[in-house]
Amino acid sequence: MEILIQQFVNALSLGGTYALLALGLAMVFSVLGLINFAHGDLMTLTGYAMFFAIGAGLGMPLAVVLGIACATLAAVAMERVAFRPVRDANTATMLLTSLAVSTILHMLFQNLISARPRAIPVPSWMIGAVDVGGLAIGVIQLMSITATALLLIALSIFLRRSTLGIAMRAAALDFPVTRLMGINANAVVATAFGLSGLLAGVAGVLWLAQRGSVDPLMGFLPVLKAFIAVVLGGLGSLAGAVVGGFVLAFIEVFLRAFLPDGWLPFRESITLTLVIVLLLVRPEGLIGQRENVR
Amino acid sequence: MNQVSTTRIAAVAAGLMVAGGTAQGDSxxxxxxxxxxxxxxxxxxxQPSLNGVQLALDQINAAGGIMGMTVELIVKDTRSDTAQASVVAQELVDDGVVAMIVSCDVDPAVASGVMAQVAEIPSASSCASTPTLPAAVGPYMFSNYTADNLQGAVLAEYARGQGYENAYILLSRDTPYTEKLPEYFGEAFEAMGGTVVAVGEYTMGQQDFSAEVTNIGGLDPSPDVIQTSAYEPDFPAFIKQLRAAGIDTPVLGSDGIDSPTTFSLGDVAEGVVFSNAGFASPGSALEAFEMAFEEKYGTPNDTVFTATGYDLMMVIAAAIEAAGSTDGPAIRDAWDNLENVQVATGSITYKDQNRVPVRVVALNQVSGGERVHVGDFSPDPSMIPAP
Structure with missing residues (x-):
């Protein structure tokens, strides 16, 4: 029983990181219909900003702030430079643009900084664990769960209360009509990118605290996981992305914890099979809306 | 029309003559x-291997080249793509190279190696460590790096020497290195009288090891030692979560964690022992290499792959010198018979080893964020698991 609760906490913490990343992807998808494959590279940028900040002797708290700010600004810049010129092109063009942005960033990191990983020393207090009713919860896990909860609350307030937030939700439903209501399209799109960068920055800090180093290709795998979470939750649904992130993490952690030894090599295939089964049952995703066929 | 064809044929013929001349290694x-x-x-x-190769090349040419001829290096990028590795290797064959260095990973190394094999040009992977690689391609393919079974045997010998009875191994089937090295360790550890109590598996890039760590904590009997060939980002994540869960079992790693990250992990990495291709003790060839490296590139060396790249270039030079010719089959035969070639990490022997070299394995311990030399080991050949 104790192990079960422990694994539950483990899944909650991993799910938090997946949810933050998936939410960032979903936010951009909901307004532009673009899956931004350069999203993971925003995490990498956070890492390099932190690496250089720590190298300049700025200390961890400032490095974290700079890292997240860097990802946010980079996301906005990415939209302005790469995606705005092709905004009216078809989705395949935008998808390829995002892959190109990602590849260019990889090559720049590899050739201008280093192909080798760069260490990010994590303060020792972040490495310990706290004892909560007999459960050992890692400080990083605790931070991950807390940060996810706070960000989700703040975001839902923003999306429900502010004009820009309401405009973003409206744009997710029907962008052309939202523009007819007098909403500035550029502002909505730039905000969506900025928020996705902020989410990627926070997820990046949590990811980096676990791995202790930044390397040019580190964003690739997380963005794949986030993509699976987004599809699982329902493309275009913000709540769906969060739910998808948590469901994916629960499947992964519980399979790794409780599969018999002989089955372990197949855990990834079993995870993806379960995802496919869920999608067969609910093709629109867990929380996705059924498209009206006209 | 006729005029154009003639000119084109002449150009092609001239090109062929130049290429032929280079292949025979003229002046x-x-x-x-x-x-x-x-x-x-x-x-x-x-990238680091290439830096080492270029440093070796500078030194070879400064000392008068090979057999009095200067050595030129043609570098082509495979973009880490297996299909491209094959195309690029064919281009190098057409360029008339007399020996070829191929990628660090097994799949592209095989793709390039096969091209060299067909052209009877000897080739070697810069740092692939899978001991079955040369046999997979053929007699013209060599290994350079410390083989996985050798490292596994050294780590097992050390573990038994420390009195560890029960081992837990953590492996990933994503690459031969992360899968086979722990398996070789387990095989050697059991052959030496130990017991592998459980095998854990992870996926490379997996950020979260909490499930595995919780399982290790619940093992009965609890392991005396944990061996893994995980490297970053997996290794730091694993050891942080292991130590955070209050498990202080000693951890043995392999050369993949020989990186500045490991030494900046702080308390969690304290006491970790890992194998690699050599330790730069004062007065050693490796120390001299590190100094020459810093002089050429302006930054301190931070990985052993530079040194093993340097070693490989020195081995190729020794093979060509020994062959006394730039003829592919002659170089191959000479290479296969090399003994005690002095290189940056110590010495390398290919004779009677089926093209997988015998080289020293060093054990290092992380202590106070620094590297401490545990010792250099060459295990009893009967204790090295068969590939």
Whole structure:
């Protein structure tokens, strides 16, 4: 029983990181219909900003702030430079643009900084664990769960209360009509990118605290996981992305914890099979809306 | 029309003559090719290897070249892509290289190696450590790096020497290195009287090891030692979560964690022992290499792959010298019989080893964020698991 609760906490913490990343992807998808494959590279940028900040002797708290700010600004810049010129092109063009942005960033990191990983020393207090009713919860896990909860609350307030937030939700439903209501399209799109960068920055800090180093290709795998979470939750649904992130993490952690030894090599295939089964049952995703066929 | 054809034929013929001349290694010099993954996922290994190769080349040419001929290196990027590795290798063959260095990973190394094999040009992978690689390609393919079974045996010998009875091994089937090395360790550990109590599996890039750590905590009997060949980002994540869960079982790693990250992990990495290709003790060849490296590139060396790249270039030079010719089959035979070639990490022997070299394995311990030399080991051949 104790192990079960422990694994539950483990899944909650991993799910938090997946949810933050998936939410960032979903936010951009909901307004532009673009899956931004350069999203993971925003995490990498956070890492390099932190690496250089720590190298300049700025200390961890400032490095974290700079890292997240860097990802946010980079996301906005990415939209302005790469995606705005092709905004009216078809989705395949935008998808390829995002892959190109990602590849260019990889090559720049590899050739201008280093192909080798760069260490990010994590303060020792972040490495310990706290004892909560007999459960050992890692400080990083605790931070991950807390940060996810706070960000989700703040975001839902923003999306429900502010004009820009309401405009973003409206744009997710029907962008052309939202523009007819007098909403500035550029502002909505730039905000969506900025928020996705902020989410990627926070997820990046949590990811980096676990791995202790930044390397040019580190964003690739997380963005794949986030993509699976987004599809699982329902493309275009913000709540769906969060739910998808948590469901994916629960499947992964519980399979790794409780599969018999002989089955372990197949855990990834079993995870993806379960995802496919869920999608067969609910093709629109867990929380996705059924498209009206006209 | 006729005029154009004649000109074109003449141009092609001239090109062929130049290429033929280079292949025979005339006074123009000797050409070596490097088909490596300088961008993409192999860049962290092939870029440093290339730096080491170029340093060796500078020293060889400064000392008068090979057999009095200057050595030229043609470098081509495979983009870490297996199909491209094959195309690039064919281009190098057409360029008339007399020996070829190929990527650090097994799949592209095989793709390039097969091209060299067909052209009867000897080739070697910069740092692939799978001991079955040369046999998979044929008699013209060599290994350079410390083989996985050798490292596994050294780590097992050390573990038994410390009195560890029960081992837990953590492996990933994503690459031969992360899968086979722990398995070789387990095989050698059991052959030496120990017991492997459980085998855990992870996926490379997996951020979260909490499930595995919780399982280790619940093992009965609890392991005396944990062995893994996980490297970053997996290794730091694993050991942080292991120590955070209050498990202080000793951990043995392999050369993948020989990186500045490991030494900046702080308390969690304290006491970790890992194997690698050599330790730069004062007065050693490796120390001299590190100094020469810093002089050439202006930054301190931070990985052993530079040194093993340097070693490989020195081995190729020794093979050509020993063959006394730039003829592929002659170089191959000489290479296969090399003994005690003095290189940056110590010495290398190929004779009677089926093209997988015997080289020293050093054990290092992380202590106070510094590297401490545990010792250099060459295990009893009967204790090295068969590949």
């Amino acid at each position: 123009h010099g000797i050409t070596i090719g490097y088909a490596g993954g300088f961008t993409g996922y192999l860049a962290p290994y092939d």
